Amino acid sequence: MKRKVINSLLFLLVLLIIGSISEKVQASPLTSNGWQLKWAIKNNDFEDVNIEEYGHNAGTTNVWMVNQDGVDAWGTTNPSGNIEVWQNGNGYNIPAFSGNNFIELNSDGIGPVYQDIRTIPGSNLTWKFSHRGRNGTDTAGLLIGTPESQTEVTRVSDGETWGTYEGNYTVPEGQTITRLTFDPISTANGSLTSGNFVDNVELYINITGAKIGDVVWYDYNGDGIQQDNEDPAPGVKVELLDMDGVVKKSTTTNNIGSYLFEDVLPGEHQVKFTLPDDRFIFSKSNQGDNTEINSKPDKTGIATVNVPNLKSENFDVDAGITTNGKVEIQKLSGDKALSGAVYSIKDSSASEVAKITTDNLGKGSAEGLPPGNYTATEVTAPTGYVKNTTPKNFAITYGDTNPVNLVFQNTEKTGAIKIFKQDEQTKKGLASAVFSVKAADGTTVKKATTDKEGYALIESLLPGTYLITEEEAPPGYSKSDKEIRVTIPFNPQEVVNVTFSDEKIKVTPKPTPTPTPPATAGDTPVKVTETATKATVLPQTGDNSDTASIFLGMLVVATGGIVIFRKNW
Structure with a gap:
C-alpha cells in the first residue's frame, strides 16, 4: 500500500509542477507520523470573497449574503445559493478565528458548505477546522466522501467561544475527487437560519519521507575504512540538520552503533555526529573506493547528504571515530630553546596533515592525528641557525593520547674571514703566507695559506671574536707582526675581509767569480800556488775598471789555442 501511495503522490506532484493544480504544497513541522504537507485546499479561511459583485447586506454591519460564485472554491446546497459571510467589526462583536472573515452555516436557509478537492487514492489526510456557536451551543458535522456521497467523520458542539478540531481520513481506492461538507445540525435557539460559525479549514496529506542512517564505529587503525575487527560505537549523538544548521531530529547510536532518521523530505541535509569526549577525533573522510564502508563526516563531524526523492534510502552515512594522537x-x-622553527608533519601518503611552529620555550605541538606513521621535517630554521635537514619518523598508536616527543638540535649559522696578503709596495697579492685564527681564549681554531692570488678563505666560524696573525711569510718577505681582531656576528650575512702587507727583504749582491779555462789533454797542469794567486791579485788603485782582467784572460785563451794547434800539427 505504501508503494502505491508514494507512486500516486509523485504522480500528483508532477501534475502540480506542470500547472494542472494551482494549490501550493508546503511542508509543515515534523510530526510523529511523518511529514504533513498542506494539501490542495483553497480559500481555507474565507478571505477571498467578492462582496461588491456577488453580495448584499444581511441586515447588520459587516454581515453579508454572498452568492456562492463570489466565495472562491466553496459551494453550498442552500437552495438560495447564498453563503453567509461575517467580518470582524460586525454588529455582534464576534471575532474571526483566523484573518478577517468567517462563515455562518445557518444563513437564509439551511446552508451546508462544501469544497471539492483532488486527492490521491490510498493517501492519508488530516483535516482541521474551527467551530463556534452564535447564541449558545450549536452543533455541526463534517462529512467527507465523493461528491455524490459523504459520510460524517465528526460532530462538534460549541458555545460562544471557538473550538478547534482535527482528525484523519484515508482516501478510498479510486477516489480522486473528495468533497468536504460542513453541515449545520442544530442551533441553541432552534432557528434554522441562525448559528454554527466555521473558520480556518485546513487539509494536510501525511507522508512517510526518505531514510538516512548507518553506523558509527571505532577506527582502530585510523584509515577511515571499516574493518571486520573494528567494533561499533554505541551512545554517540547524531543530529539531522537543515543546510542552515537548524536541528530537525536527534538520536543516539544503539548497542550495535547504528542510527536511523525517517520521514526526511527531499533536498540537502546535514548529519552531525558528536564525539564522546576529547580523547577522540573523526577518522579521515571518504577514503578508498567503497562508499559503503568509509567514513563520511569531516573533521567537525558534519556530513552533507542529498535526498533526491521521498523513496530514497541512504544507509551509507557512517562515521569512524579514533583516538586523538599528538x-x-x-x-x-645545545641547551638553548629556539623559537620560530617551522615543521611539516606528513602522513604515510606524504600528505601534509599539520604544521608546527616553536614558541619562546622552543616547543610546538599538533593534535588530531589518527593512528599511523608520520614524518616531521624542518622547513624553516630559527633566525641565525642552520636548518636541520634530517627528518624524524614517528608513529601514533590507537588508544595512546600522550604526545610523541621529538627533539631537533640546530647549530648557529657560521661566518667566514677572507685574508688578503699583499706586497707593501706594489700591493700585489702574495702566495704561501700562513695565517692562524685564534679564539678569544687563545686557542688556535684554524690555519690557512694564501693562494697564488694572495687570498686565504677561512670558513665555518661560529659567531664570536677571533685574533688573526701571520705565522709564516712568503719567501723573500718579512713576516708581519700585526694582529687583527675580527668579530663574526650572530646570523652572519657576509664574509669579513682583512688585509696584511709584507715588506720585501733587502739582499746584498755577491761578487762574480773568475772563470777557469778547461784543461786540455797533453797539457802540463799549471800549479797555481797560493803565492802566485796572491801575486795576480793586484791592489786596486785609481779607476775601478776591469780592462786589465779582460786582457789577461784573452791572452791566456790565445796561448792555449797555439799550443793545441802545434801539437796536432
Whole structure:
C-alpha cells in the first residue's frame, strides 16, 4: 500500500509542477507520523470573497449574503445559493478565528458548505477546522466522501467561544475527487437560519519521507575504512540538520552503533555526529573506493547528504571515530630553546596533515592525528641557525593520547674571514703566507695559506671574536707582526675581509767569480800556488775598471789555442 501511495503522490506532484493544480504544497513541522504537507485546499479561511459583485447586506454591519460564485472554491446546497459571510467589526462583536472573515452555516436557509478537492487514492489526510456557536451551543458535522456521497467523520458542539478540531481520513481506492461538507445540525435557539460559525479549514496529506542512517564505529587503525575487527560505537549523538544548521531530529547510536532518521523530505541535509569526549577525533573522510564502508563526516563531524526523492534510502552515512594522537617538538641549540622553527608533519601518503611552529620555550605541538606513521621535517630554521635537514619518523598508536616527543638540535649559522696578503709596495697579492685564527681564549681554531692570488678563505666560524696573525711569510718577505681582531656576528650575512702587507727583504749582491779555462789533454797542469794567486791579485788603485782582467784572460785563451794547434800539427 505504501508503494502505491508514494507512486500516486509523485504522480500528483508532477501534475502540480506542470500547472494542472494551482494549490501550493508546503511542508509543515515534523510530526510523529511523518511529514504533513498542506494539501490542495483553497480559500481555507474565507478571505477571498467578492462582496461588491456577488453580495448584499444581511441586515447588520459587516454581515453579508454572498452568492456562492463570489466565495472562491466553496459551494453550498442552500437552495438560495447564498453563503453567509461575517467580518470582524460586525454588529455582534464576534471575532474571526483566523484573518478577517468567517462563515455562518445557518444563513437564509439551511446552508451546508462544501469544497471539492483532488486527492490521491490510498493517501492519508488530516483535516482541521474551527467551530463556534452564535447564541449558545450549536452543533455541526463534517462529512467527507465523493461528491455524490459523504459520510460524517465528526460532530462538534460549541458555545460562544471557538473550538478547534482535527482528525484523519484515508482516501478510498479510486477516489480522486473528495468533497468536504460542513453541515449545520442544530442551533441553541432552534432557528434554522441562525448559528454554527466555521473558520480556518485546513487539509494536510501525511507522508512517510526518505531514510538516512548507518553506523558509527571505532577506527582502530585510523584509515577511515571499516574493518571486520573494528567494533561499533554505541551512545554517540547524531543530529539531522537543515543546510542552515537548524536541528530537525536527534538520536543516539544503539548497542550495535547504528542510527536511523525517517520521514526526511527531499533536498540537502546535514548529519552531525558528536564525539564522546576529547580523547577522540573523526577518522579521515571518504577514503578508498567503497562508499559503503568509509567514513563520511569531516573533521567537525558534519556530513552533507542529498535526498533526491521521498523513496530514497541512504544507509551509507557512517562515521569512524579514533583516538586523538599528538606530537610535540622541542627545538634546541645545545641547551638553548629556539623559537620560530617551522615543521611539516606528513602522513604515510606524504600528505601534509599539520604544521608546527616553536614558541619562546622552543616547543610546538599538533593534535588530531589518527593512528599511523608520520614524518616531521624542518622547513624553516630559527633566525641565525642552520636548518636541520634530517627528518624524524614517528608513529601514533590507537588508544595512546600522550604526545610523541621529538627533539631537533640546530647549530648557529657560521661566518667566514677572507685574508688578503699583499706586497707593501706594489700591493700585489702574495702566495704561501700562513695565517692562524685564534679564539678569544687563545686557542688556535684554524690555519690557512694564501693562494697564488694572495687570498686565504677561512670558513665555518661560529659567531664570536677571533685574533688573526701571520705565522709564516712568503719567501723573500718579512713576516708581519700585526694582529687583527675580527668579530663574526650572530646570523652572519657576509664574509669579513682583512688585509696584511709584507715588506720585501733587502739582499746584498755577491761578487762574480773568475772563470777557469778547461784543461786540455797533453797539457802540463799549471800549479797555481797560493803565492802566485796572491801575486795576480793586484791592489786596486785609481779607476775601478776591469780592462786589465779582460786582457789577461784573452791572452791566456790565445796561448792555449797555439799550443793545441802545434801539437796536432
